[in-house]
Amino acid sequence: MNTVKASTKQLNILVEIMHGLGDTVCALALLKGVRYLYPDAKLTVLCKMKSGRDIIESSYISIDKIIVLDVYKNIYTSFKTIMNLRKQNFDIGISAGITPVKKSQLFMKLCGVKEHIGFQASGTNKYDYNMHFVEANVKTLGLEFNDELRPQLYVDTDSDKSICHYFDGLDQARPIIGLCIGNADPSLTNRWLRTGRVFPKAWGITRMRELIKLLVNKDYQVVLIGGNQEKPLLEELHEFLGLSKVVNLVGKCSIKQSMAAIKRCTCSIGIDTGMQHIAGALSVPTISIFGPTNPKYIGPFSTCSYFVEHEVSCKYCYGTDRYIHCKDRRCLTEISPQQVMDIVERVLEKIFIDIEL
Template sequence: MKDIKGIKRILIRATNWIGDSIMSLPALVETKRNFPEAHISVLLRPWVKPIFESHPCVDEIIVYDKKRDKSRNLLELARIIRMLRNRQFDMAILFQNAFEAALIAFLSDIRIRLGLDTDGRRFLLSHPVKRRTHQHHVENYLDILRGIGIRTRETEPVLYIKDRHISEAEMILKECGIETDEPLIGLAPGAMYGPAKRWPARYFATIGDWAVTRWGAKVIIMGSRKEMDICAHVRALMKEDAINLCGKTDLGVSMGIIKRCNMLVSNDSGLMHIAAALGVATIAIFGSTDPAATGPRGAHFRIIRHDIPCSPCFRRECPYDLQCLYSVTPDQVWKDMEDMWNETSSILGQGWHNK
């Protein structure tokens, strides 16, 4: 297309969710591949910054620190728009599907504005792309580029971590008594979306105990501050020792800790996508959501899901006693863990040292 020639400055609006940010990474790579000379800036919310700040395709991070107070939020919005106008971007690629993302790009006088036709924002986009249902979110983000004639080839997210986050993670685990040659299993029992994505806490506790008694592994429990209750519940239910780091590390350090793990057992969550993108063996348990849309992508993962009539329902809470999750037993998960261990233990080793 003629109007995309001579692109020198590109603004990417990152999504606000950790998992979606990771699923957008192949589209970021394709942007750089097709515009190798362009300067790429990423506009993002503070909590997803570690996903992009070390990526080789990113030249600049711009933090959009939206406030809860409406008057302060308007001031921040005005600041961002004024700054973007001064930068004179040639193109905006909106991975964030909200109306506001398109409005910011429009008011910032960015000539080419690419994004999915969602949230009533079609008139704000120069190149709106119809969102196709029943496909993976990675493909949705790539479709934005395909809408201007770009042929894409990258489909697996790859995550990069700052050295200081690796060092901090190593120090924390050392303080917790975890040696570099000990097998380490991570449990991620939370899911910000809601209870309908969370495998029962007692089931997580069971496989945590088995990892200790059967493999001689150390177990860490991970999650955000909003997931502290569920993580504390898993720890309380465990009979064996485990280290609960939920809410005690920021995202960058959590990424470093996950990279050290031999395996992560997780619900459909941001931490699941982090593990898969880092090449860590990942056991992903699905309930109300659809792995065909949000499943992990990478070299080493297993998806566990029971195909019952009402799943996927995409509800945050379940009116039917969470049969899609309760029917997934610890024995079934353990079997997949053993299979994954046998497949990957000689390949992956211990995190930092063999990746």
């Protein structure tokens, strides 16, 4: 594998991390590694969404330029962006550890980078190694992981000020539970035609509703987190939306504002989604519901991450046909709200013991 070697020469480096929110959080370790090896390099980063740019900005890693590019969204814009990148004469190009090999190789060739380095340059990617996304993003640079390379996010003052009024009615002495109600980004049954949306990681809004009932009955305070795509799910939660101890932020916040909201929570609950990775990078304890994906390799990468799982023989089917076409999702559907609640109470007990100490 071609690896980066530290140099005093100022280089022009292109880093491609055109992936989802959670993957972008994990790729912060890659950006930290590049900055460690090349503190004086000009660093350009490609991300898939504006929210990805927000995550990178919130890491406070020194980046010279962030470009948002979704190659599937607009062919003309993608072509124009790539042509502009070719003019930049990049010395080095590197992709996030999970980028498919052929996609990375082709993209770096189209961008005209002089040297393509990392896993994909030698025909592998993260999935050829038994390691977490974060560790893979460090290993692709030829570095060994250490705690200084851990993904970290920070809340800016303006974002915190813009959401603080939502918390005015809550008792700060009582647990405040951030609940990410979403089903995670959809997968496609036909990837090439981009049709047939399914949600392989979804626990279901019905179970979320039952969990909220358990939390509210315990006199815990709940902050509902989600984007515009989660708004239709609120119809199932109407009975809680008028309660003083339930704050609804679904569809009301930007990513940076959502970060500020999660940071104010005692812990964050959700499935395998980007917001759980964000919470982990903010050092907020996470309780994540996992089934088809393995939290050892994909879960939030923090010292305060907890996982709720159900044992089935077909567990961890991610990367197989079953992941898309499973008919029952027993790995998720057989996890009860009470099981999640039990973990929540154990985590809260630990949190408050640590605070007292």
